[in-house]
Amino acid sequence: MALQEKPKFIQCPYCQEEILAGAIKCKHCGSSIGGKRTYSDYSQVPWYRKNWFAFLTFFFFAPALFVLVVSGDIYYKSGGMVKAYSKAARILLGLFCFIPFIWVIYVLF
Ligand SMILES: [Zn+2]
Numbered sequence: 001m002a003l004q005e006k007p008k009f010i011q012c013p014y015c016q017e018e019i020l021a022g023a024i025k026c027k028h029c030g031s032s033i034g035g036k037r038t039y040s041d042y043s044q045v046p047w048y049r050k051n052w053f054a055f056l057t058f059f060f061f062a063p064a065l066f067v068l069v070v071s072g073d074i075y076y077k078s079g080g081m082v083k084a085y086s087k088a089a090r091i092l093l094g095l096f097c098f099i100p101f102i103w104v105i106y107v108l109f
Pocket of ligand 1: 027029
C-alpha cells in the first residue's frame with residue numbers, strides 16, 4: 001500500500017492560520033515568512049538547533065556555539081510551541097562565547 005505523503009503545515013507567525021511548511025509567504029494574510037524555517041513540533045527541529053545542544057556547546061566548546069548562533073536559529077520549547085531565540089538573544093549568546101577566551105587570555109598573560 002502506497003502511503004501518500006501528507007503535506008506538512010505550519011502556523012503563520014502573524015495570523016496563526018495554517019500554511020504549508022516551506023512557504024515563504026502566507027496565503028491568508030500575505031505576510032512574508034522570509035524563507036525562515038519555522039517548526040510546528042519540537043521534534044522536527046534538527047538536534048544541532050536545539051536549546052540543550054547550544055548549552056552543551058557553550059560549556060564544552062564555545063567556538064561551536066558561536067558558529068551556531070551566527071549561522072541560524074536556536075529553538076526552544078515554550079508552552080507546547082516551538083520558539084526561536086530572538087536576534088538580540090543570539091547576539092548576546094555570541095558575545096558570551098568570548099568569555100572563555102577572555103578568561104584564558106587573562107590567565108595566560
Ligand atoms: Zn498569515
